[in-house]
Amino acid sequence: MKRSTLILLKVFTWLACLWPLGLLLLGAINNNLGADPTATITFATGLATLRLLTISLAITPLRRLSPRLGWLIKFRRLLGLFAFFYATLHLLTYVALYAGFDVNAMLADIARRRYITVGVAAWLLLLPLAATSTNWAIRKLGGKRWNRLHKLVYLAAVCGVIHYWWQVKPGVLTPMTMTLILAVLLAARPIQAWMQRRKARAA
């Protein structure tokens, strides 16, 4: 890929990733966040997190489809870090607007309310991944160990989707699309590995 194309794509990715935040900021400035602004902010940041996590998890299966898609790897870190960024905003929304910075109330919530427990768990799983996202950290850990650590993202994504299901009212099917896409992306990994092994044996 040409360097200029790559830069253009990176700029586009940055803009796309900042889009949900931009909409929220614009809404906040214009007092136009809907009838229930707290709910709007919570939902927008949560959805952005799950979407970005899902897209970042699509990169590896897509790359395996064709060697010509190898360049996609250059976008994975960016997407993953933006997912963590929105997860953090989502968490802060809860801390500020729901719990009102009351530590005891938060601890009680985490202990008693399973959707909050699993949501906080998802954020805690993403935290070490974000912390080890620099080139320096990758070198320091070594590729193999870094890779193993970053498999936590699967668990984080699953926790995120469970958080979504446990948050909606019983019987509401809104999280279904996200769940199915994530299921396909997670299933693609062993399937692609199995196909590769079969190809290797045939050769």
Place this chain on the structure above:
Amino acid sequence: MLIGKPPDIPSSEITLRAEYDRYMNRRRFLRTAASTAVAALGVERLAEVVSPRIAAQAGTKLQTVKSPLTTTGEQLTSFEDITHYNNFYEFGVEKDQPAKNAGGLPTRPWTVRIEGKVKQPKTFDIDALLKLRPLEDRVYRHRCVEAWSMVIPWVGYSLSEFIRQCDPLPSAKYVQFLSYYDRHVEKWAGQSTISWPYSEGLRMDEAMNPLTLLTFGLYGEVLPNQDGAPVRIVVPWKYGFKSAKSIVALRFLDKQPPTTWNDQGPSEYGFYSNVNPNVDHPRWSQKTERRIGQPFYAQRRTTLMFNGYGDQVASLYNGMDLRRNF
């Protein structure tokens, strides 16, 4: 120094009244302008075909009288928010969907069936129901189980007045409300696993409490479809989902009827579902609430026992464990 007697009406209400009147004038003007335009074009007949029986349409002004049961001292939630932030799952599970999708709800002709433990099953036409009693303006707080709240100027009369016309038998201990359901009109009903029609219910003494409102309008006008046109129930001391919309039948029963959200999640939504800050929803606290229309940084409000209507309704639950009967 404060000398003299304070005005009878707080200034906040004066502003609101002025806003309300401005709002009403604008609506009237728009309607007049629209009908003038229609007349000028000579397409009245077409208008009649497109939207028959204008008198039944949302936005039509209703003749109302004052009510001593109205809630005072609260700032009304805007008409825009009341009509664009709705839970009406037959028209979609997102809050903005009912306003977009409920246009097809056929509010005329409309009848309400009276069934079950009554002297004689009957059917009432909506226009007869509208004339049964004088329509009252009743401002109520509205507390959703999702921990948000509004203040809504409803129009209607006490359900008890209607129930007296239904001649329930002494064996009738509960009344069930059934909402309209047609999957061809309510194409969004499949966004959840709820088995339709929507069903709600009250104990007879709850239904007979004068606060329980048979509701036909809001802000002095016919109910917009997304708010439960043409007739709904409003039970202001219970979480919003108890106030069933678009009622087609009242069924008098000797035992507690199955109700929609209680069936969906018995641990989350009790049959009584009285607003109660001391009993948490399993997934969130009910101690505080967000008032709709306030900015995100506004202080959350303290939720009141029975949504602030304890004086009128607390005696209904004497001797009951409200933690168990949530």
